Each structure stands twice: as structure tokens, then as C-alpha cells.
Amino acid sequence: MRKIREREILGRELRANPACELVLSDRLEPEARRSLADLEKDPGFYGVLRSGPGPDAGVKAVDRDTALLFLTLREAGPLPAYVRRISGEDAARTVARLVADGVLEIAGGNGFVSGAAAFDLLWDEGGDEKGGGRLAALSIAALRYGQALAIEDPVRLSLRLYGYNRRPLTPAWKRLLPDAEAVEHHLGIGPGGAHRRLLDQGWSRTGASEFWLSWRRRGDDSAGRPAGGTWKLYVSPEPEALADGFGSILEALAAARTPQIKIGADAAGLLRPDKMVAYYPSFERLAAAADSLAERLAGTPAQGVPFTSEIAGGGLLSWGVDPPLEGSWSGGESWRLWLTHRLATALLAGKSAAGSDIASIEPNNIEPWRFALERLRLEGVDTDSWTPGARLFREG
Helix, strand or coil, X not given: CCCECHHHHHHXXXXXXXXXXXXXXXXXXXXXXXXXXXXXXXXXXXXXXXXXXXXXXXXXEEEHHHHHHHHHCCCCECCCHHHHHHHHHHHHHHHHHHHHCCCEEEEECCEEECHHHHHHHHECCCXXXXXXXXXXXXXXXXXXXXXXXXXXXXXXXXXXXXXCCCCCXXXXXXXXXXXXXHHHHHHCCCXXXXXXXXXXXXXXXXXXXXXXXXXXXXXXXXCCCCCCCEEEXXXXXXXXXXXXXXXXXXXXXXXXXXXXXXXXCCHHHHHCCCCEEEEECCHHHHHHHHXXXXXXXXXXXXXXXXXXXXXXXXXXXXXXXXCCCCCCCCCCCCHHHHHHHHHHHHHXXXXXXXXXXXXXXXXXXXXHHHHHHHHHHCCCEECCCCEECHHHHHHC
């Protein structure tokens, strides 16, 4: 993990990015205003920053504080004193985020720069990614993979990151598990199956879904997304090992009084790394279930879910948390999608700064995946363990 160069950031001149145009929401085109209707309900919303002309220009929504700072720094100078007073100890982090996103530029040896080009001005040297276990390494591998893809659309790139470590959907798997009925038979939870009684004793089937089979615990009203967020336990054995251990998985989840569970509804669903998810209203309940699962599933080969926090079994069990819906920082996205959307955007910014030929990046230059990691850390995410910091909920 690299540290922000707080003293250098606060001591350098800054300026509003001259390539950006600040537009008050009242003066946006009707179609653009309709797309921002939810944001306009926020009394702190100001408008948007556009980077470049035309329909393909980048657009970033901004609040009044950011707009005021942008207007103030149209004439280059140090960070205004009022921002230091308001932001306090977060002043350097606030500036780093705005520079990394290209809203502001920071003065360097060769003039003003922003985005990935400002990496060495924003972060200290060193900070190789260490620790975090197998899933941390798998997440970095996913970013390297995304960096190498010739994809310029951030949504498409995000989905490729999200699906990383999925097993191939071969003809054999398609024949074995063509639909939900075949999945239930395979796992022993179809009519007359070895584990059907255990499932029925604890849970009731919820509404049908094309992609998931899901159940809610009888008499438990804590499923869903409670005030403190929804804690998600990912159970990720290799596809070949899932059926053999499924009875033990259900026993452990029943013992933990798991409020809600879901599992992929066909071959494609069981080949994805996040093939089975259990939901809890608190981390304490999730951890208790994980302890029970780890004991029962010892030795089970793990597939592993990138961008989740490893808890046991070399990636066999991991967790994440979806925030509360009201005022959440995710806008209703799941934790992993929230992560991959931001990582994809930062990867593309890093690739743009590095040039089109990623293979030719010099050893001493910053690779786009490293910029993506550090940009996400500015949001309060620990990208060694892939855990959310308290700041994410506080700023929601």
C-alpha cells in the first residue's frame, strides 16, 4: 500500500482542468436533466463537469463544494484555506481524488498534470501489494487481465472484471445442468433428494429468477438489506466439488440460522466463482456461519471470488457487504459491482495516460492496474483485503 504525499499535495499549486466545462444543472439539455433527476433532489447538487465536446465527452456530477473549488482554481494557486479548514485531515485525500479524476490538475516538473499522469505526485514510491491471501492475488490478476483487454467501454470492462475466474461453460456442463431442475437433482435438493428435507425444514423458496435459485428462512424477517447493510458470505468450491459438499453446506447454514441463501440456477450459474451466496444482517452472524462451514468443508478445493475478503479455505469462503439503500454510496449496486465499476473507469484512465500499447510500458512507469488500486483506496477501500472502510458508510 502506498501513502498519499500529503505535504507535497498541499504545498503544490493546483488549477481547474482547462479541458473541463462546468455546467449548472439548470442549463443542461432536457434529456440530460432527466437523467439526473434523482441527483437534483439533493440540495447540495450543482451540475456536471464535461471533459471535451460532443456526445462522447466524459461527464461527472459535482456538488456545490466541488463546483466552488473548480471555479476558484480557474486561476492556478495553492489549495484555498477554506478547503483546508472544512476538510481538516482529509484535505490531501480530497485533492488527490479530484486530481486522480481529472477535475483538478497539480503542478509537477513538466507543468500541470492530472489522472494517472499525476501518480508520482500523489503517492509515495514502493507499496508493493502484499498479504491478503489467495483472493487478493486473484483480484490483482483480474486487474491485469482487464488491463490487457481491448475494451474501451467501462461497463463492459466492469462486467469482465466481475466475471473473472469463471470456469468455461463446456458442452459437458451444458448437458449435465441445462436448467434449474437439473441443478436441484445434481445437488440433492430436488423431489426425493438426499438434502431436500433439510432444505425444506429451514427455508422457503422465494420468487423465480432466471439466474438464481433462492430461499428465505422460515419466520426470519432479517433477510434483504437492513439498516446496517447486508453482509454476504460467498461459498466458492470448485464446481466439481459442490455436489459432494452440498449437504454439509446446508447443515452449517441451518445451524447458523442463515436468513437467505441463493445458488446459480444452471450450469453457467454454478461455474461462476460467486455460485452460492448466504445473507446476514451482521458480520458476527456471518463469521459464525463461516466458522461452521470451514470445519465441515476442510480440504474442499476452492474456486475463489475476486474482489471479496478471504475468510477461510484459501478462498473457499469470503465476504463482502452491500450498504443500506437509503443514502448509500453504491446507488443500490452490489458491493462487487460497485468495486468493478470504479476499477474499470480507473483502468481506462490509466490506459489512456499510458498509451495504447500496454505491453511497451517502461518498467519504472506506473501500470494502469496500479493506478486503479490506488484510486479505489482513495474511496476508503482496503485493496489488500478488499474490505470497506467505515468512511464509505459515513460518507453515504
